[in-house]
Amino acid sequence: MASWGERLAGVRGVLLDISGVLYDGSEDGGVPIPGSVEAVARLKRSQLKVRFCTNDSQKSRGDLVGLLRRHGFDISESEVTAPAPAASLILKERGLRPHLLVQDGVLSEFDQIDTSNPNCVVIADAGESFSYQNMNKAFRVLMELESPVLISLGKGRYYKETSGLMLDVGAYMKALEYACGIKAEVVGKPSPEYFQSALKEMGVEAHEAIMIGDDIVGDVGGAQQCGMRALQVRTGKFRPSDERHPDVKADGYVDNLAEAVDLLLQHADK
């Protein structure tokens, strides 16, 4: 494999995944991954541009940033690309009235959206709200539409909390896709539109940007599809088999964000 110097040459902007890279979530707020608070601070003091690109759809962007700030991270709402606000914009543009299968914590992102007489379903990482009753309700809304529209905030398979692996929205998206015989529109990684909006907000071209994430498919594969480079951290939902993934090969594997930032500060933009 090429040297780190070659692999990181010309990087001007860094997209950071949040869950599994900055911190491991849990019901009571989670814990920062060792070294990540300092790594973000060092990155932000450097000449590199930084943006956070999350698929978290359990919390509003404000709540997520508040939580991370309490953990000591230097982060503000305007630096975060998140699926719920992105979906809210799309709904407004297309005049869609969603039935929301989401957690209460993220409802505020849809405050401005008309949800009467729904003509689509928006599904997020609803956690405990993925009851049979709630799934069946969303299913029936879709089956009553002539052209069912299902918008999924990400399509992650699972993520890691301190208590263990947790099913993510992608599993439930697949359930509704199969039951209704439809294909969901994904707002979130690895959708190219989503990465491109994050790049635009950061003001960096794809070939000058690198994604750092714990998801070999959603983060690494998705970013590479957009022409970016991507590192996988061995934290969060990383599993050793990821390094032998049949389809996706990261531009590098690092133990954690701290190691990624060490390498970037040493080799990027040279």
Next chain:
Amino acid sequence: MASWGERLAGVRGVLLDISGVLYDGSEDGGVPIPGSVEAVARLKRSQLKVRFCTNDSQKSRGDLVGLLRRHGFDISESEVTAPAPAASLILKERGLRPHLLVQDGVLSEFDQIDTSNPNCVVIADAGESFSYQNMNKAFRVLMELESPVLISLGKGRYYKETSGLMLDVGAYMKALEYACGIKAEVVGKPSPEYFQSALKEMGVEAHEAIMIGDDIVGDVGGAQQCGMRALQVRTGKFRPSDERHPDVKADGYVDNLAEAVDLLLQHADK
């Protein structure tokens, strides 16, 4: 299209789906579909062989037969092919110890099976038991296995109860398949092994048998794949668009079981 006489010539055995053909289920026992009680009785008085072939995995075979008998149907346990007893046999043969994601009502079918230290997951139509917590538990069992085995009792997309459409086990099977990156083994329609076991129990060859069901894919398509003929009834989960299905064309569409039996008694085995 050929005449009914040509389409039904040489039929010696009839496989009957239960839910949506004999009765529409509901939480309080459901209601027989008009004419079906008499249709089953007429069929059983004829020279045709009859077997019931269900994907119902919510109830034990004994409970299902008890319910149908209370509705007036002439049916006994030995005439029913059902996925839970079929799966129970497979588990025994292969020495598999399942984690069961099923409703309490069907647990008795697995009485003889060791469920300690599970090395596979069996998923049935668990209804309200498809909570996030239960799904996550099954998911974690699979993720901890080196070669995860997921056995699904059917793969139906949805069925119809008197209260409306209900998500079926197939949707949740797809969720686990996607989350774990695996493929489930299906015990139930449209699995060819399942149809073949029903034919064997009836003592009729595929080309002499006809399936009557409300599911264009699971009943009609599955039976035709096995070399049987198949009629779709316009009851249960039937939707008008089924008659324009892109891949599956029934050998005939009838309003209900009563009409199917009229035609069979007139034209079969001639």
